[in-house]
Amino acid sequence: MAKISGLPYGVAVDDSAGTPRTISNDITDIQISTPRGMQNVTGLDKSAMEELLLLADGKVTLNGVYNTAANMSHQVFKTVPSSSVVRTVTLTPPGGSALAMEMLFDDYQVKRGADGSLT
Numbered sequence: 001m002a003k004i005s006g007l008p009y010g011v012a013v014d015d016s017a018g019t020p021r022t023i024s025n026d027i028t029d030i031q032i033s034t035p036r037g038m039q040n041v042t043g044l045d046k047s048a049m050e051e052l053l054l055l056a057d058g059k060v061t062l063n064g065v066y067n068t069a070a071n072m073s074h075q076v077f078k079t080v081p082s083s084s085v086v087r088t089v090t091l092t093p094p095g096g097s098a099l100a101m102e103m104l105f106d107d108y109q110v111k112r113g114a115d116g117s118l119t
Helices: 073-077
Strands: 010-014 020-022 027-033 036-040 051-056 059-064 086-092 099-104
Touching: 010 073
Parallel strands: none
Antiparallel strands: 010 020, 010 086, 027 059, 036 051, 086 099
């Protein structure tokens, strides 16, 4: 595959009822990681590392603008502090190869900047 930019990028997150909501327009930047655990199993008779792959994880950080419109970011995330539910997050980079993960949301932060911005 050829090198591409991150434009456009699709982000959909389930609301508290389990309905996927496309909130790409509210998201200004995103960070994704899919770390794997590693176990060192190198014996004393080896001169190179031997490792086994363990459990996988997924982490997503979404930053964006505060939008109270129906089915947009605030409506999707406002129940996070009161309901620890697993939600599907679907990330679609250019080229259409979507990554969907079932994720437990543990935080929803809203920041009011000194300049008046609400993110």
